[in-house]
Amino acid sequence: MEDILFALEEDGRLTTAQLAERLGRPEKEIAEAVAKLEADKVIRRYRAVIDWDKAGAERVFGFIEVRISPQRGRGFDSIAARIMEFPEVHSLYLMSGTYDLMVVVQGKTMREVAYFVAERLAPMDNVLSTATHFVLRRYKVDGDIMVERTENKRLPVTP
Amino acid sequence: MTTSQSRVARRVAGLAPSGIRKFFELVERMPDAISLAIGEPDFTTPWRGRESAIYSLEKGHTHYTPNRGTQELREAVASYLERRFGISYHPDREVLITVGAAEAIDLALRAILDPGDAVLIPQPCFVSYPPCTVLAGGVPVPVPTRVENDFRVQAADLEAARADRPRALLMCYPNNPTGAVMGREDLESVVRWAAEKDLVLIADEIYAELHYDGGHVSAAAIPGARDRTILIGGFSKAWAMTGWRLGFAAGPPDLIEAMAKVHAYTVMCAPTMAQEAALDVLTGCDDEVAAMRREYNQRRRIIVKRLRDMGLDCFEPRGAFYAFPSIAGTGLSSEEFAERLLREEKVAVVPGAAFGACGEGFVRCSYATSIAALEEGMARMARFVGRVGG
Incomplete structure (x- = not known):
């Protein structure tokens, strides 16, 4: 259960097929688990984080x-x-x-x-x-940093 | 300058250039390429570590530390190794803080090799092992491992290498480039073999925290191994600290003493602010490490499935952050495959042959990159494999 919650907390739009692939479990099992989490109100809803x-x-x-x-x-x-x-x-x-x-x-x-x-x-x-x-000013909201940050570069090929 | 005689030492001139150098130059000129050829985390060092390095600088801690590293960090490394892998080391006599695991490997080889001593090196392996062995005056003896054995080294493979004057066995599990891991029984038979031959075991366990199958077993934890093993680890992979250059070695006092001597004469000590940062990540970032491991594990499942879906044989990697699919079915050499994939689809992978002759027929795909990039890279690679025929 916990692995599903971690994944959905990061990205609530993941489909059951995507979850199954990422977590290495059958899709049917994932679908049932998600339905139960929703029914039990462990997952209360899915929504976007918006920078208003x-x-x-x-x-x-x-x-x-x-x-x-x-x-x-x-x-x-x-x-x-x-x-x-x-x-x-x-x-x-x-x-x-x-x-x-x-x-x-x-x-x-x-x-x-x-x-x-x-x-x-x-x-x-x-x-x-x-x-x-x-x-x-909102710097960080619910774990999301709201200010622009520069992307860090890595060398394209390393051993 | 006169060119009749090279000014470069024969030992250095004779080193083969790294098999990835050429790729680096090709990829560098292709800014929109998707690189699955990167051997370092895409994560940034946990803030706790960065913050303590800043604090360290603010306090003016800009001087040398003791040669072997700060007392606090040596103690933290010793208690970490005890806590995670059940091996106890004395922080004063048996732990050395180094400039990356890379320096620890160099020190280990220089500390134990006399000219002509052979070092058994299971391959495919990290590109530095053979040249570092040569630079230390030793003779690298490649020990091919096979995909049929999930790239785990077997005592029979070591025996078959028939090394003359073997002195050490240098191995890395979880493995770069294959992602292979060794189980307790695999390690027991290798340790038994090493004991029979009275070898020093250099265990590069830099990827120890990136094990997806229940937990890493350290070679040093195998009964009978501790007193012949130099255990090498570092902060680069698990704590995403590649740029800090910080690692460690732990082992019996005589070997650590010898390594510390070379270390003291060559680099004095590892960087001070990096040591202070490492102390904090080692004691306070278990959650961050677990989150990164969770993320890598998701990517691992995605990449292995996609590689298999495109028709490539891919053994299940259970550690590090690499998949090592076979491309033999395409009829291309690993270098041809990687070069054409890059030119035709702008995806960079590393030819398996860069990691030793037995890596031919495979390519290394790193999943230390975002899922979005991974999925796009896999889609392009599938197109390419479809074209050349899997």
Whole structure:
């Protein structure tokens, strides 16, 4: 299983035939394993890594530190459940340290993100405070380096 | 200058030029060629190692290290060899840090050979072994290995070479250029034979980490081998550090002492910043090495399947990053095959004959290149083989 996941994590578009060739296993076996991984939601979906800056689209990310007072018996989960449903919320993490939730908010402009924080996030019950940090440049995202790098040359023939 | 008498020593003048030199020049003039002729990783050194070299320079560590290498690196190499292959070496007396595995091979030969001593060299082999033997005053004795034996050297092959005054056996597994590996039993019979003849075993295990079939067995780990074996390894292949020029040798104290003497007189020590980088990759990059091995293994399966699909016989390589298909069915010599493939389809491979006479009829295809390049290279090669007839 793990070899399939490693391969698909690197390239989600690999076909079962390609996986079978690369991993040295029968295609039928691969197809069944992938179907099971999908059914079990180990593989949640396949998608592209897009450099939106390069695509010319306006995308702004805000990292919002949120301090909250947990609710008796339900901890942080119920407030997290309310926050994560907003489509503006790109990612949401429960954190250790000086704040509780890290909310990554995505918008077209800084104003849009700021409004979301001011109108939706900050006024929620149990939210004690928010601190908004805007992303200025994305150097590396989910393991992909987003800045151009020069290709290294090797000698064309070596022993 | 007068030309009546060459200024170059006869021993050097007599060395055959490397069989790949000519190819290098041809490929160099063909920028859009796909090269499957490269004997080094396409990966860059793990950042942890590069970062520690930068840090080393920032701290001003720009001086010589002890001749045998830094204490820390010798200790790390000793514990690595223990951890990975179950062989224990004393870091002060039995480990030497060298300028690449290449220097370690040269040192081993110079340390043990008296003029005229023979060195048994299983072939196909790395191109340097015979010339380094000659430069050290020895006599290289090629020992052909056969595809029927998966290019593993057999005691019977060694016996059949009938070497006069044999002194050493120099072998490399996982093998460049074939990708062959030796199992424990293969090694046991070779070690037994070497012990009978009282030979020094020089085991070039530079590709030890690139073994795709359950794990490498070191020749030095075979009972009875340790005290006659110079184990050679390095950072170039597993940690993608070719340009750093850093390797090591481990063996019994008398042989390491002799090698260290030559090393001290010739290069003083291996580069300091490279040693500091190596210390970090050796102790902290197991995940990166595993990821590279996983990637090579995928490419290996692709290339072997494609070579077979185009009608070439290709034995299953289980180590290093080479496939060594037979091209005998095309009726071309390995050099003709490689030259025409390059001119007609712009794909570079290395003629098998460059690695010894018994490599004739084969070509070496390196899969240390991206899958996309590999697939394109294989498609072009299939077209070529289809044309000349497999």
